[in-house]
Amino acid sequence: MNQPIKAKHQRLVLVLVALAALIGAAMLAAWGLRSQASYFYVPADIAANPPEAGRAVRLGGMVEAGSLKTDADGVTTRFVVGDGKARVPVTFKGIRPDLFKEGSGVVAEGKLGADGTFVADNLLAKHDEKYVPREMAGMTAEQARKTVEETR
Amino acid sequence: MxxxxxxxxxxxxxxxxxxxxxxxxxxxxxxxxxxxxxxxxxxxxxxxxxxxxxxxxxxxxxxxxxxxxxxxxxxxxxxxxxxxxxxxxxxxxxxxxxxxxxxxxxxxxxxxxxxxxxxxxxxxxxxxxxxxxxxxxxxxxxxxxxxxxxxxxxxxxxxxxxxLQDPGLAFHPPTLYIGYVGLSIAFSFAIGALITREVGPAFARAMRPWVLGSWIFLTLGITAGSYWAYYELGWGGWWFWDPVENASLMPWLAATALLHSASVLAARNALRAWTVMLGVVAFSMSMVGTFLVRSGILTSVHAFAVDPTRGSFILALLAINIGAALTLFGLRAASVTEGERFALTSREGALVFNNVMLTATLGIVLVGTLYPLLAESMGQKVSVGPPYFNPAGAMFVVPMLLVLAVGPLLRWRNDSLRRIRPELVVIAALLLGSLAALAFFGVPLLPLLGLALAAVLAVASLLPLRGRKLRTVKLPLWGMVVAHFGVAVALLGMASDSAFTTERLVAMKVGDKVAVGPWELKLDSIEPVAGPNWTALEAAIEASYQGGKPDLLKPQARQFWSPPQATSESALDTRWNGQLYAVLGEQAEDGRWQLRLWWKPFVPMIWYGGLLIALGGVLALLGRVSSDLRRLIARDKIAYRRQRQGR
Structure with missing residues (x-):
């Protein structure tokens, strides 16, 4: 390998190496996306076809009025997310986002526990009128008002 | 008016x-x-x-x-x-x-x-x-x-x-934009060279300062953006694989590859078509980034426009520019003549490896960023995060960093590993030693690799200076050494953050104490304070490191009134060996206050590393520009003399 390779071959070798690496990257990406992408669920989806326990997913819906409670440790929050069709209990350990409140929309990132409780690692709430989480955009129009009224 | x-x-x-x-x-x-x-x-x-x-x-x-x-x-x-x-x-x-x-x-x-x-x-x-x-x-x-x-x-x-009301805003966007848009010059040079079929060392030398300059600004912009997200968002993280962050990382990866391949083209007249291609790709990534960020298809503080016509306008621009450039490339690539040859074991060989790995990483990031958009257009809502990006990216970054330890020691054109055996032995010993030591302490896999590579790179990046008189070392070489050393420093910070961070989430009454790693904290008071366009609750926390003299930390929960919005302002206490990070949360029904506290050993190294990488770029740029100027002046003098003799 210490002699310069023949001119004709060099370009071929380089192209093949680059191609092999890119195909490797593509296969790795496909595999990674299949196993690691986290899917978005609304409570009705979870009721109909729950994700396997322990898989990273996102749950979006409205925080039901009157469901928000803080545990004795002062940092664990429990609430129920609903979409008008189904309800999912959620626990979250951490500081709640600034605009998180009952009757407003939320997207929770986390895993569904074996007991059917959703364990959230992170909560995404509405920043303000202009910055609505994308996943909630479709819901607020159709389901939000109804959901809020139903749970009030 | x-x-x-x-x-x-x-x-x-x-x-x-x-x-x-x-x-x-x-x-x-x-x-x-x-x-x-x-x-x-x-x-x-x-x-x-x-x-x-x-x-x-x-x-x-x-x-x-x-x-x-x-x-x-x-x-x-x-x-x-x-x-x-x-x-x-x-x-x-x-x-x-x-x-x-x-x-x-x-x-x-x-x-x-x-x-x-x-x-x-x-x-x-x-x-x-x-x-x-x-x-x-x-x-x-x-x-x-x-x-x-x-x-x-x-x-x-x-x-x-x-x-956005943060001093970082004053500098972060212009810095990043200079980087993004500076790459348009590299793009235009590539187009110009393709049109006139003048792809050679002169083209690479003309393009290189522009790529270097843009790359410096991109590096600074990404570093500043990461630090902004770290202290302003109050989540204690420094990189979220947010599409907006990826949008700035992708042009950086392409520009880094371009920088190295332009060096090969300038010094050795090899990698001609590849360099032109990267020139096109780098600015294309800037435009893809702008599309992602500005079209409003993403949720983020950066997505100002939620106007579909704007999104389609940028998409059309993207398609026209990239499509035209790639068509031109396709038509002319075959006529770009073969460059100089080189052996696999050579500086060029190592740089080709670096380029391929960077491009593959770019591909991983691009796919992960675009996949949720594609999936959504097919009616499925998906988010892709660290569980995908970290391992998939590491598959290519780790081998690249290993070759980075050796590559700069190799000679151009043809070399043998036997010649640099003493250096190789040092590198291998250091790698195996640190891997074994860290595995013994039970550090998880990715941080383990990161820390070991950081140790290896910190030493290996200095090896090219061995046996040289430091005073005669040229600026571009200093630039390379400093930038590569910066990679090691940043890597140390990143790996330490995920390996050694201690987090505490507590509810405290005023007067309560809590321990976070080596720190002892006491909540002194919670007071209301007011700013020019906000009011806030401010906690005063006494923090003492290993029983030393306490510092005062003041995290705030702010309420802005126009537009009405709440934000939390974290408080940081920086020591040479890490940072204490405090966020104030809400008051619970029983009157206790939520506090989220982190002790993050060596985390500031991430941004010091970023600054060092940019400094390396500045040194290289100064070296290149000054030698270009010298050459230009010499040429003018010769021309002037000839003119006088001719008279």
Whole structure:
């Protein structure tokens, strides 16, 4: 390998190496996306076809009025997310986002526990009128008002 | 008045860009060689006009002229002056004007100073620049006019998103934009070189300072953005694989690859077609980034526009520019002649490996960023995060960093590993030693690899200086050593953050104490405080490191009133060996306060590393520019002497 390779071959070798690496990257990406992408669920989806326990997913819906409670440790929050069709209990350990409140929309990132409780690692709430989480955009129009009224 | 003036300047600049493209195409096809002479002055004037338009908008924002729609929607008379000023680019239209301004200035600057390339290549380059600019002028003037007026004039403006009211905003977007848009020059050089078939070392030397300059700004912009997210968002993380972050990382990866392949082309006349291709890819990634960030298809503080016509406009621009460039590449690539040959074990071989790995990483990031959008267009909502990016990226970054330890020690063209055996032994021993030591302490896999590689790289990056007199080492070599050392430093910070961080989440009464790693914290008080356009609750926390003299930390929960929005301001205590990070949460029903606390050993190394990498770029740039200048002056002297002798 210490002699310069023949001119004709060099370009071929380089192209093949680059191609092999890119195909490797593509296969790795496909595999990674299949196993690691986290899917978005609304409570009705979870009721109909729950994700396997322990898989990273996102749950979006409205925080039901009157469901928000803080545990004795002062940092664990429990609430129920609903979409008008189904309800999912959620626990979250951490500081709640600034605009998180009952009757407003939320997207929770986390895993569904074996007991059917959703364990959230992170909560995404509405920043303000202009910055609505994308996943909630479709819901607020159709389901939000109804959901809020139903749970009030 | 000022608004009309700014708009007129912008239209005029757009007209000049059209003239520049027309004159250049005529000159290149040989139908108006006299027109060639006007192209450079036109490019320079165009740059000045865009600057005038931008200054006009700055003035409007500083005066809070509410008759301008953009100002009324994004500013407020009670806002601190810095944010009136920086608010100019804290919105969609203003930031696109900044983009166009930098593009105009870069084009003008290259027209002013670049004299090394054959004139036809320069004309083709400026034609390329005008072509790309025209698209962005059209976007600005037709779909996002920053100077639109309001009638009747509102009494007060709506204010700026409080998350953006931070000193970081004043510098982060312009820095990143200079990086993004600077790459348009590399793109235009690549187009120019393809059109005139002048792909060679001269092209690489002309392009390199532009790539270096853009890359320095991109590095600084990413570093600053990461630090901003770290302290402003209050989540204690420094990188979230957010699409907006990826949008800045992708051009950086491409520019890093381009930087290294341009070095091969300049020094050895190899990797010709590949370098041109990367020139096209790098700016394409800037445009993809702009599309992702500015089209409103993403949720983020960066996504100002939620207007579908704008999204499709940028998408069309993207398709036209990238499509045209790739078609040109496809037509001309075969006629770009084969470069010089080299052995696999050589500096070129190592750099090819680096390039392939960087490109593969770029591919991983690109796929992970676009996949959720594709999935959503097929009706499935998906998010892709660290569980995908971290392992998939590491598959390519780890081998690249291993080769980075060895590559700079190799000679150009042909070398043998036997020649550098002592260095190899040191590197291998260090790698195995640190891997074993860390595995013994049970560090998880990715941080383990990161820490071991950081140790290896910190030493290996200095090895190219071995056996040289430090005083005679040239600036570009210093640049390489400093930048590679910076990679090691940043890696140390990243790996330490995930390996050694201690987190505590507590609810405390005033007077309570809590321990976080080596720190002892006491909540002294919670007091209301007020700022110019916000009120806040401020905690006073006494923090003492291993029983030493306590520091006072003051995290706040802020409430802005225009627009009404709450943010949490974290408090940081930095020591040489890490950072204490405190966030104040809500008050629970029983009167206790939520506090989230982190002790993050060595985490500031991430940003020091980023700064070192940028400093390496600055040293290399200074070295290249000064040697270019010296060569230019020498050439002028010779020409002058010849002229006198001829007389």
């Amino acid at each position: 000022i608004a009309n003036f700014g708009l007129a300047a912008l239209w005029l600049a757009a007209a000049l860009a059209a003239l520049q493209l027309l004159a250049a195409s005529l000159a290149l096809t040989g139908r108006g060689s006299a027109l060639g002479a006007i192209i450079r002055p036109v490019a320079i004037t165009q740059g000045l006009l865009t600057t005038l338009a931008f200054i006009a908008l700055l003035v409007l924002f500083c005066q809070t002229d509410l008759s301008v729609k953009l100002v009324a929607e994004n500013s407020h008379s009670a806002k601190p002056f810095l944010y009136k000023f920086a608010g100019t680019w804290g919105n969609h239209e203003g930031s696109m004007l900044l983009w166009v301004t930098i593009m105009g200035l870069a084009g003008g600057f290259v027209a002013l100073v670049e004299r090394r390339l054959p004139e036809p290549t320069m004309i083709a380059t400026l034609a390329g620049q005008a072509f790309v600019s025209l698209g962005f002028y059209a976007f600005l003037l037709l779909a996002s006019n920053p100077f639109e007026r309001l009638d009747p004039v509102p009494v007060e403006g709506l204010g700026l998103n409080p998350l």
